[in-house]
Amino acid sequence: MTPIVTKPRVWIAALATVVLAVAPSLAAETPRSGGTLTAIVQPEPVTLTPAANTAQPTQVIAANIFDGLVYYDLDLKPQPSLATSWTVAPDGLTISFKLRSGVRWHDGRSFSSADVKWSLENVWKTIHPRNKAIFENVSSVDTPDDHTVILHLAKPSLPILSVINGVGAPILPKHLYEGTDILNNPYNNKPVGTGAFVFKEWKKGEYIVLERNPTYWEPNRPYLDKVVFKIIPDAAARAAAIEKGEVQYAAFNPVPFRDVERLSKLPGLKVDTRGYDWLSPLLYLDLNVENSYLKDLRVRQAIAHALDKDAIAKVVWYGFGKPAISPVPSTLTTFHDARVPTYPFDPKKAEALLDEAGFKRGADGVRFTLNHDFLPYGDDYKRTGEYLKQALKRVGIDINIRSQDSAAFIKRVYADRDFDISSSWNGAFPDPQIGVVRAYWSGWLGTKTPWTNGSGYRNAEVDGLIQAAAIEGDPAKRVDDFKRFQQIVLRDLPTLPLLELRFFTIHASGLKDVVLQADQSYGSLKNAWFETPPAQN
DSSP states (O other): OOOBOOOSOOOOGGGGGTOOOBOOOSSOOOOOOOOEEEEEOSSOOSOSOTTTOOOHHHHHHHTTTOOOSEEEOTTSOEEESSEEEEEEOTTSSEEEEEEOSSOBOTTSOBOOHHHHHHHIIIIITTTOTTHHHHSTTEEEEEEEETTEEEEEESSOOGGGGGSOSTTTSOOOOHHHHTTSOGGGOGGGSSOOOSSSEEEEEEETTTEEEEEEOTTOSSTTOOOOSEEEEEOOOOHHHHHHHHHTTSOOEEOSSOSOHHHHHHHHTSTTEEEEOOSOTTTOEEEEEEEOTTSTTTTSHHHHHHHHHHOOHHHIIIIISTTSEEEOSSSSOTTSTTTOOTTSOOOOOOHHHHHHHHHHTTOOOOTTSOOEEEEEEEOSSOHHHHHHHHHHHHHHHTTTEEEEEEOOOHHHHHIIIIISOOOSEEEEEEEOOSSHHHHTGGGTOGGGTTSOOTTSOTTOOOOHHHHHHHHHHHHOOOHHHHHHHHHHHHHHHHHHOSEEEEEEEOOOEEEETTEESOOOSTTGGGSOOTTOEESSOOSOO
16 A cells, blocks of 8 residues: 655644645556656646746646756755756855766757856846846856856855756757847747657647657656646636546646545545645735835735735635745745744734725725736635635725736736736745745846736845845855845735645556656656556547
8 A cells, every 4th residue: 555644844734634645655666658648737838938937837848848957856955867966166156067968959959068058148147037146146157068067156156056957947959049039939839958758739728749758868768658738727627637537647736625635535546745845835915015005014014914814724725725924935944034023813903004094994985996916827816816805805995806817917917017916826945045035126126027026126125135145155144134034024015925835736546656856846757657558648
């Protein structure tokens, strides 16, 4: 019998009977080759290349097409991928990578150190939403031969080794991108990588097909012949497809929470919460500080006091998350500050703050109206918006909920800034420098970059702390910087942390070795194999 284990984290006890996190088999099984895996990606990606778009659907697909320098094992330690080894100089100012020999791009051209150098200088340092700050102190890159890359840093950057997997620091083929408009390069939607699967077809609104890379550098990988990512917008239809066996793999909460317990008891399915540790996902509200009401700190504080995070966790998210107090999740134990300013559920205090701010109730009981745009990634986010509407109505704030597709959401929030409150989730990743500070650094304002500083927040001290932590070589001092950062941003409250999320994946029980990495949800399915391949997909 396969043992059932959970990661050593504190979650709501009731979940223990619902979520089955399955450990690798005690006795090694011999993988079998063959078969087509039908998976779900939801919603449909905007693009298939993670160079400038870090949206969840893009990365789920791209991770199978693009290899990184490393991947992260279940203990979050980097393991060799395109880099076979790496060394960091004692002063932290030089990082050297030895690259794997014999690797080819899907079009047959050889992969080399020139591709890494070009990607770092033209993608990671310039347009990648998370990496721009992390790699900005790389002053030069040497490539003494085709299989050696040496990064010279003006100042240390400790987070670099935590962000160099396939989607964290995507390596693009220099020969297809050099001299082009990278963001509009046609290969963004017919990507050419070095990964285990080769892009074959994208039929918009229906499916994306990847095929086995017959010349992949890792012996016997991948085991699957083909992966078909289906686009199924309706949550009930996704659940039905999984239950019928028409789909064998679906990540990122693919079905309504009310269906999880029932599906987890079916003998042909497994519900697995592993593979998300690299992300440390956090649900939050961006409060547009340029809005005439929200620019008043007392209004932002009132909204925080009006929301019952316990209820959001237990009722709205069915326990698949726990209340968050900081944008640095408690899972980042080194950096998390549990003593930040908090805003306990207190509707009376919320009302008092709104009165004090001068926004009295009108004859209809309404103080003012705000628009709320929720991340269009499924019913979970819509229900969060509905809870927000109900909770804020109690304190006299009327909420108009707006829904749209992913492209419209990104444009409205991050380009047009035509919103009042938005809800979304971000990955914190193993270091706050990677996934947290992007929501607060004023340097992102005006760049229209998705998932960066949606609130419009500006604070010189916060900017200074972010920049100091980026180049601080002393780990203890970086921790101090991030704890001071948390104190300020929780005081100013441009963004309200709601929940530390716990995503789940559903897969066929006969699909083996589907989760072997801490970054599996954004990782390759190259190790997955069927005991008995489905007859037809």
